[in-house]
Amino acid sequence: MVPYFNPRAQACLPALTTAGTSARLGLIEAFEKADDLQGVAGRHPGETLAVLELLKGVAYAADVYPETSSEWRTWVTSRRPFTDVADWLRQQPDDAWNFFHPERPLFQNGLLAPFMSEHGVGTSQIVMHHVGDYVQLFDRHHLHHGEPLTPADAFMAVITQHVCGNGGRGMIPGSLLGAALNNQAMCRAGQRVHVTALGRTLGDTLRLNLHPHDGDPGSFNYTWTDRPRRSFTAKPTARTPDGPADLHSILGRSILTRPVRLPDGTWGVDRVLMGAGDIVDLTHASALQDAVMEKGTPLKASGARALWREAHSLYAATARREKGMDLYGRLATLPEGHRVTLWTVGLLARPGKLIAWVNDAFPYIPGREAALRQASEEGCAIAEYVAAALDDAAYAAWRVAYPNPKPADKQGQLARFKAAGEHFAATEPLFHELLDEAAEGTPVPEALTTYATEVRSNAEHFLAERLRSLPPSSQGHRASTEAREKLADRLDNPRTAPTYLRKEQPA
8 A cells, every 4th residue: 555644634733723722634624724723833833833834835835825015904804714725725636745655755855765774764853842953862873763753743843844954964874865965954943033923813823924925926845856956966056935835835854754554554654864955045035024133134042032132123123114014014004903913933053953942922013013112122121231230239249258269260159149040030021011011002101110110129139039148247248238239229320220220210
């Protein structure tokens, strides 16, 4: 029997219904029931993003997308259905959507087939939320003994790799198709922070994020051999996508999976091969529809700064709209009160090593851009200022507590009194409350006053907790007193402290 798995109709996509229950759906059902689904619910943010990219790519390939910003607005406000995408999918040939096709496997590189028996590895190689690091153990032994995957899980792993795969050397030998085959590039989700406008339902979300395109949608990437691709024997050059269907279905990896009969008689996957994928130019306007620009470059995820601390950049994009009619420009044309959620996601990684996904969500209501921008800018400024003040207070305590320190010991000693970590952790929910209040119409000065009062109170408490470790001696008492006074001086400084932080605010 020929192995067969077709995600058009067979359940694979993770979703949430509007009733809050989880479901696995095929593509046809996902489009038919788009407004009965709350959204996509992947096992990690990258998987969720990959599913949304796939759905957008299919909609463009089906020629179902707005051509102008005015038409986009009508689509969103009238809640245009996606049943015609489902109809298009039904009319597609089965071979084009067979994940296990022997020559044109869906979203895979069939050219790797002759090498599978000798070089195939365990399934953990392609599962991002399992392997973490493509060479997790020194001898890579585990990669040869991964548990078989169901077709649905293998499919989800493949599309997630295409969107989110990390850079670095792959296990696959370069001698198979060329030396560059094991030089895996960072895929598009790892190159910058991506923003998705979320609506009440999956249908609302798709309508919000299908950017207008006046022209042919381009080529949908069904399989590696359906179009000319980069060579693995020469230095690759990035190609420009020929339309949004191409852009949202980029094959960022050369992947092949091996079907196998599972104990229950169904098909599964027991071995995989994965190497470098297509190289695509992502610097053009279509690829930057949702990008948050900072000093002329797209915002990237940072291990040192949580995404909420960059919210001011996001709201600046919604207010300035410096790229013209991008996602933020279109959102501003919606009727006042049409609330959406801006979901941000980024990948912390370095070549060969995944660190963490970072994601956050921020409210957006047309007509409240200025208020949200002011709240986010001043709220972030208050948080950063208090963190710096806590560091100064820690230094004041350290200077007294350690009058003759060794240079090598300084940072460790200072860390004893630094409370910025606790401060940022406690400020995050307060910051989101601030934005929610601003979005709902609370005057920004009033919301900022409440926010700053709580932030200050927390900071004083966190410093006091850090100072409790000081000995009950005159030196310990002086260190504690100087630290508390330093913090108060910084928070009440009339020249540098944000207005809402000061206990005595100017009239």
